[in-house]
Amino acid sequence: MTLETRAALLLGTAQTLAWATSYYLPAVVAPAVVRDLQAEPALVYGAFSASLLLAGLVAPRVGRAIEQRGGRPVLMLSSLVISLGLALLGLLPGLWGWVAGWLVLGLGMSAGLYEAAFATLGVLFGRGARRPITLVTLLAGFASTIGWPLSTALLPLLGWRGTCLAYAAANLLIALPLYVLLPRAAAAVESAAGPQAAELPPPPQAWVRRSFLLLAVFFTLRSMISGAMGVHLLSLLGGLGLSVGAAVAAAALQGPSQVGGRLLEFTAGRAAHPLVVARLGGLLLPLGALLLVLAGPVAAVPFVLLYGASNGILTISRGAVPLALFGPRGYPVLMGKLALPILVSQALAPTLAAPVVANWPAAHFLGAAGLLALGALGCLMAIRPAPLPSPEAAIQRS
Incomplete structure (x- = not known):
């Protein structure tokens, strides 16, 4: 087993547990908290939104810490926190x-x-981190598939407080040791890059700023859509005329289609530039929305499949495209800066979208989401590869 595969398996397993016991926890536990504490649902779910806002604000500092100390100690600390x-x-x-x-x-x-895991792999393997990033997302893509049924089974046995305590122990006993087993940055870079690895000249700063801004706008707009759809998808499918059972069945296809999108990137997409694969992923949601607008409720299942596959591909692209465009130097800091607007938009989108979902026809909302995704894709299409250095610059470097 290669060093890259070993690191990806360790990270992917730990990421599955981390996602299942944090991000995906409120979906099952929050209703029990509302009943037990006799609290307003908005306040209970608002605590989760506040945590995402805080995560976004702290993300740039996390990126700088990974750049300075490597990802292993930061991830170990994360399991403790x-x-x-x-x-x-x-x-x-x-x-x-x-x-x-x-x-x-x-x-x-x-x-x-994810952002911390991707940054860690970038520090360890440089431009060779794309395949480990894909493996991590393939494994962690099952976090909700594992976490939701497990939480549902634990709630009657332990209550919501006991379930949280059990998950605290799991992070200490499972995730933390997995992070301890990750390779140290110095040894990994030497084995992955080799002592004679050539260092590419840095691209022009004006190109970096423009490309990063376009990339940040693209992923922020897409995270706004996924944040809103993650909460309101069942209501929107019901608004199209589907029964409750049909809406649940259609929405359940989102998870498998996300994994399918990641498998597509892992197999057919590995020969293409990550930016090309990201453009394909960005196109799938507008295509699904167009089908829905043209065909009506009968296209609900194809829409969910295309939307899920789009999300699956773009999860990988969030780590792979910045690495391919800007290189491994400063990659953790870049990922921290990119995570800030993404997490903030995910925190705000469900609340901002709620009155729109309540007052617009579902088909109009989904069509507008498709148009927004198309506008986001325009940002991605405007990104060009880094300009080659001039012959004079190359002579000066030599």
Whole structure:
């Protein structure tokens, strides 16, 4: 087993647990919290949104820490912080304890989810990190598939507090040791790049700023769409005329289609430039929305499949495209800066979209989402590869 594959398996397993016990936790646990604490649902779910906002604000600092110290110690710390946040959820009384626990979890998610994992792989393997990034997302793509049924099974046995405490222990006993086993940055870079690895000249700063801005706008707009759809998809499918059962069945296809999109990137897409693959992923959602507008409710299943595959591909692209465009130098800092608007938009989108979903016809909302995704794709299409250095610059470097 290669060093890259070993690191990806360790990270992917730990990421599955981290996502299942943090980001995907409220979907099952929050309704029980609302009933137990007799709290307003908006306040209970608002604590989760606040944690995402905090995660976004802290993300640039996390990127700088990974750049300076490597990803291994940052990820190890993240498992400790996630465990602490879950323990606070299980032990502290009242709504204030729930909010405090989620604020701590926000810090842990910032240091322990995809952006931190991608940055770690970039530090370890440089431009060779694309395949490990894909493997990590393939494994962690099953976080909700594993986490939601497990939480549903634990709730009657342990209650929501006991479930949170069990997950705190799991992060300490499973995720933390997996992070300890990750290779150290110095050894990994030497084995992956080799002592004679050539260093490419840095691209022009004006091109870097323009390309990063376009990339940030693209992923922020797409995260706004996925943040809104993640909460309101069932309501929107019902608004198209589907029964409750049909809407649930159609929405359930999103998870498998996300994994399918990642498998497509892992197999057929590996020979293409990551930017080309990202453009394909960005195109799938507008195509699905167009089908829905033209064909009506009968196209609900194809829409969900295309939307899920689009999300699956773009999850990989979030790590692979910046690495391919800008290189490994400064990659962790770049990922931290990119995570800030993405996490903030994910936190705000469900609340901002709620009145629109309530007052617009579902087909109009989904059509508007398709147009927004098409506008985002325009940003991606405007990105060009880095200009080659001039002969004079090459002579000066030599």
